[in-house]
Amino acid sequence: MQLGELEKQVLQYLWETEVADAKQVYAYFEKRRGGSLNTIQSTLDRLFKKGLLKRDKQGHAFQYQAAIERDTFIGQLIKGLTSEFNADKGNSLLAAFTSVSPEFNEDQLERLEQIIEDQRDKNKSDGSV
Template structure:
């Protein structure tokens, strides 16, 4: 798969991907049937959303009779990592030193052990590993 710069997903796209990540391969009809409550949408809306996710490179598909059967192009953790990488790179490129200080402050505010993990990740990166 070609390298993408991923964008955050919209509410409906996130709901669809959550279903696909949990139960694939899957058709648009099956996704529609599994979405309830506030997530519930018309079949054509789900079908259009899944086609858009396919064009964005997040879903792969194969013809199954008259329908498409979709699978995720990335696992949920892979997508979250790629999205976080792209967002972090954008923030660091735009805000440099200020962004670094904000990451450190945020890590300390969330959980002090994240600072230790940040130190380990920096050391590993300097050694050429991730």
């Protein structure tokens, strides 16, 4: 899935803020990058149509929030990108991961080990292994 720069920034803002209407999003970005309320409303609508935002009508305005967690979204992007370059998704994901793993610090490596162990435990309890 391709996202424009403003779409990425708005999504990041909503991950941090959790819920906001178009005027709140506009007020935040007006100070940082300029633009119009109409541009923000269009961006929110595009993100909603892409399934990345949820919205709930409150009075005359929609309240927006992320429809997907940040880590899940990043994982989907990585899977999608690696599958575009190689039909063997498992190996391409591992290759992509190993190409960036030298940049990890000790804390990140320990966290990764814990995530892997948790996934192994989950696979065992699900009977996936």
